[in-house]
Amino acid sequence: MKPLIASALALALLTGSAVAQAPETTLIHAGRLLADPATGKVETRRTLIIQGGRIVGVEDGFVQRPGAKVIDLSGQFVLPGLIDSHVHLLHENGPGDKMDRVTRTTADWAIMGVPFAKKTLEAGFTTVANLGDENDSILALRDGIARGDVEGPRVVAAGSVISPHGGEGDVYGYRWDVIRAVQRPTLCSGPDECRKVVRQQVQKGADIIKIVATGAVLSDAAQGVDQQFDDDELQAIVHTAHALGRKVAAHAHGTVGVNAALRAGVDSIEHGTFIDADSMKLFKARGSYLVPTLMAGDTVTGWANDPNSFLSPQAREKALLVGPRMIDATRRAHEAGVKIAFGTDSSVSKHGDNAREFELLVRAGLTPLEAIQTATVNGAAHLGLSARVGSLAPGKAADVVAVNGDPLADVSVLRHVNFVMKAGVVAKP
Ligand SMILES: [Zn+2]
Structure with a gap:
């Protein structure tokens, strides 16, 4: 092993992070978002930022980030799993x-x-x-x-x-x-x-x-x-x-x-x-x-x-x-x-x-x-799971569903969920 490579490897082992990659980021562009059903507040044009199966941020507008995967739900109503x-x-x-x-x-x-x-x-x-x-x-x-x-x-x-x-x-x-x-x-x-x-x-x-x-x-x-x-x-x-x-x-x-x-x-x-x-x-x-x-x-x-x-x-x-x-x-x-x-x-x-x-x-x-x-x-x-599920906020599991139409006007639209993510993994479509 050449000395330069050996020392780079030693440094990486020492710091534990020298060669670590930034976590993969997924962005969900939500046309309408009911992030916290306790409030009933529906926001428009919001971005859910997801890393490691969790929500790490909820931001205004349709945010883009270099290298991030974007899921376009801009025409959908988005709510917690x-x-x-x-x-x-x-x-x-x-x-x-x-x-x-x-x-x-x-x-x-x-x-x-x-x-x-x-x-x-x-x-x-x-x-x-x-x-x-x-x-x-x-x-x-x-x-x-x-x-x-x-x-x-x-x-x-x-x-x-x-x-x-x-x-x-x-x-x-x-x-x-x-x-x-x-x-x-x-x-x-x-x-x-x-x-x-x-x-x-x-x-x-x-x-x-x-x-x-x-x-x-x-x-x-x-x-x-x-x-x-x-x-x-x-x-x-x-x-x-x-x-x-x-x-x-x-x-x-x-x-x-x-x-x-x-x-x-x-x-x-x-x-x-x-x-x-x-x-x-x-x-x-x-x-x-x-x-x-x-x-x-x-x-x-x-x-x-x-x-x-x-x-x-x-x-x-x-x-x-x-x-x-x-x-x-x-x-x-x-x-x-x-x-x-x-x-x-x-x-x-x-x-x-x-x-x-x-x-x-x-x-x-x-x-x-x-x-x-x-x-x-x-x-x-x-179920004693409020720290993990039930709403979409930083720290919560990225459990996300989306429907066409407005479930607050007609709850039957929830029979036709067309997007499902559980802990950051897309289950549908
Ligand atoms: Zn039963």
């Missing part, structure tokens, strides 16, 4: 559900989730909470997406749902020995057992804890839709999860079950069909979120009214009890000032159709801006 706080990425419900459960392996489930994750991302949803799927399958999909091996949204995963024995998260409709073979490991009875399954879920890698606090629609259990976990079990679950830094999302329809879960301190009520005046007070006192999942209500009502429905008689009865009431519950919660986070329960409805929930939220009385807030700033706060 959307957040769906309730999905199940590994399947879509249908007549095959019962057989799938006893024929598919955990590897099958994970692979089934790959196209659904891609569809969700391409629909503009850059972050989702997956509230209940087999541990190994969903955690593998979450981690594969995070590594960049698989295309999909950032996943906050609950893993398997925690349910009482014989409750809605248990298994119905098979021979007893078959039930025992396919039961989840996350069933519990009594506060001690419930503490234990929460700790085990965290150990296995759950980001959030999902519990089934009341009966549910899509099971073959004839148990109604009210409280199933006892108060002491709910308290043990919430206390343990919070001690381990995890939030608790509670599936709950019936009034008594909703209020018991809120009293125990859950961070969100999923569905919340029969919320009453006491629920509203509890929501506000605890700062808990309602995740309405209006698309699920709409979808199961359609199935129940179909004379050739694949639903069991038990599920059909519950669907007709719950489905048509969900919009009204959301309207009452919104009027009472309860915080709402966007969630679809996709798997009931089709993956990729998530944005139809915006129209149902508007039908429940939210303004288009309020509906967009549920899927951006509110979703981020609900």
Whole structure:
């Protein structure tokens, strides 16, 4: 090695930066920009400056920089990547559900989730909470997406749902020995057992804890839709999860079950069909979120009214009890000032159709801006991700979507997202 080259190399090693390249810069020219849905302020002709997957600046006009890649969205409405706080990425419900459960392996489930994750991302949803799927399958999909091996949204995963024995998260409709073979490991009875399954879920890698606090629609259990976990079990679950830094999302329809879960301190009520005046007070006192999942209500009502429905008689009865009431519950919660986070329960409805929930939220009385807030700033706060996602500002992830038209005038334009970037990587087109 010649002395000159050797000394240059030594210098580079010493400084660590002598031969480093400037980070790659991407510039997005946004015709109209809703950078922070909390303010509702729409700016025109702005440039988002992106480096290393993050926003590093937002400037006036259409800025150019030498060597930077420019993405021209000058004719588009640009907003932060959307957040769906309730999905199940590994399947879509249908007549095959019962057989799938006893024929598919955990590897099958994970692979089934790959196209659904891609569809969700391409629909503009850059972050989702997956509230209940087999541990190994969903955690593998979450981690594969995070590594960049698989295309999909950032996943906050609950893993398997925690349910009482014989409750809605248990298994119905098979021979007893078959039930025992396919039961989840996350069933519990009594506060001690419930503490234990929460700790085990965290150990296995759950980001959030999902519990089934009341009966549910899509099971073959004839148990109604009210409280199933006892108060002491709910308290043990919430206390343990919070001690381990995890939030608790509670599936709950019936009034008594909703209020018991809120009293125990859950961070969100999923569905919340029969919320009453006491629920509203509890929501506000605890700062808990309602995740309405209006698309699920709409979808199961359609199935129940179909004379050739694949639903069991038990599920059909519950669907007709719950489905048509969900919009009204959301309207009452919104009027009472309860915080709402966007969630679809996709798997009931089709993956990729998530944005139809915006129209149902508007039908429940939210303004288009309020509906967009549920899927951006509110979703981020609900999931504890406000420092990273939910708005477009320096330091935040470069999660960006764009649409033609003005979603603040007509929220249905969000069904046709034509540009998606997640953490600086273009996912669509
Ligand atoms: Zn669900």
